[in-house]
Amino acid sequence: MGKLPLFPAYSTLGDKAAWWAVRILCVMVLLFLLAPILVIMPLSFSDSSFLVYPITGWSTKWYHQLFESADWARATKNSFIVAPSATVLATVLGTLAAVGLTRTEFPFKGLLMSVLIAPMVVPIVVVGVATYLFFAPIGLADSYIGLIIVHAALGAPFVLTTVMATLAGFNQNLVRASLSCGETPLNSFFRITLPVIAPGVISGALFAFATSFDEVVVTLFLAGAQQVTLPRQMFNGIRENISPTIAAVATLLIIFTTSLLLVLEWLRGRRR
Numbered sequence: 001m002g003k004l005p006l007f008p009a010y011s012t013l014g015d016k017a018a019w020w021a022v023r024i025l026c027v028m029v030l031l032f033l034l035a036p037i038l039v040i041m042p043l044s045f046s047d048s049s050f051l052v053y054p055i056t057g058w059s060t061k062w063y064h065q066l067f068e069s070a071d072w073a074r075a076t077k078n079s080f081i082v083a084p085s086a087t088v089l090a091t092v093l094g095t096l097a098a099v100g101l102t103r104t105e106f107p108f109k110g111l112l113m114s115v116l117i118a119p120m121v122v123p124i125v126v127v128g129v130a131t132y133l134f135f136a137p138i139g140l141a142d143s144y145i146g147l148i149i150v151h152a153a154l155g156a157p158f159v160l161t162t163v164m165a166t167l168a169g170f171n172q173n174l175v176r177a178s179l180s181c182g183e184t185p186l187n188s189f190f191r192i193t194l195p196v197i198a199p200g201v202i203s204g205a206l207f208a209f210a211t212s213f214d215e216v217v218v219t220l221f222l223a224g225a226q227q228v229t230l231p232r233q234m235f236n237g238i239r240e241n242i243s244p245t246i247a248a249v250a251t252l253l254i255i256f257t258t259s260l261l262l263v264l265e266w267l268r269g270r271r272r
Contacts, residue, residue: 044247062248075233083212086151090208094159117157128221142224155208166200
């Protein structure tokens with residue numbers, strides 16, 4: 001099967017010029033948005049003690065300092081404690097909510113859906129203040145449990161929306177057929193529903209993980225000295241003393257989050 005022509009036969013010179021102009025404009029906008037990210041990466045290999053251009057020399061000493069620092073090691077450990085735990089909790093709750101909302105019809109379903117996805121639209125500062133005022137009296141502030149619960153609440157709407165989008169094309173007759181053959185609802189979910197919606201569940205889990213891993217505002221309100229995560233450690237470093245170590249951490253986080261997005265696009269391709 002031959003390739004489709006770039007332009008239809010009836011395209012005028014003005015149509016072709018507009019086509020190229022739109023695409024050039026899109027590339028320029030993307031480069032403008034990516035420039036701050038791309039600029040910070042070479043600075044992590046600078047031998048200067050300041051984040052300045054032009055770079056006078058190259059060195060990996062900031063990466064050595066990062067890996068040898070006890071503060072950064074503790075922050076990394078905390079991030080990899082909180083983010084995976086919050087992701088598991090958000091994935092379970094979001095998936096169950098999506099399946100329940102898709103299979104049943106009841107009054108005020110739309111209102112309940114709005115409440116469940118509210119953490120996606122409510123300003124994060126409001127979430128931070130509200131959770132601190134609620135958690136502090138019951139002893140969940142300055143604790144891993146409180147931080148994981150809030151991060152799970154922030155990530156669950158992403159799981160809910162992606163799984164519901166996947167379930168929109170799911171044939172419920174498959175479940176009915178399995179139930180009519182004597183399968184239990186729980187086994188039917190794990191053996192039929194879950195394998196079909198797995199790409200949506202994994203996509204939502206990746207979004208939830210990225211949301212928790214990059215979150216700093218709620219962490220500023222809820223985390224104590226022992227629960228400092230990587231984003232909060234970066235915030236503290238920028239506020240107190242801007243060091244190229246921040247650029248090294250930022251470079252590693254850029255590579256890490258970009259890898260997550262590539263995995264997400266691969267999963268979307270498999271789902272299609």
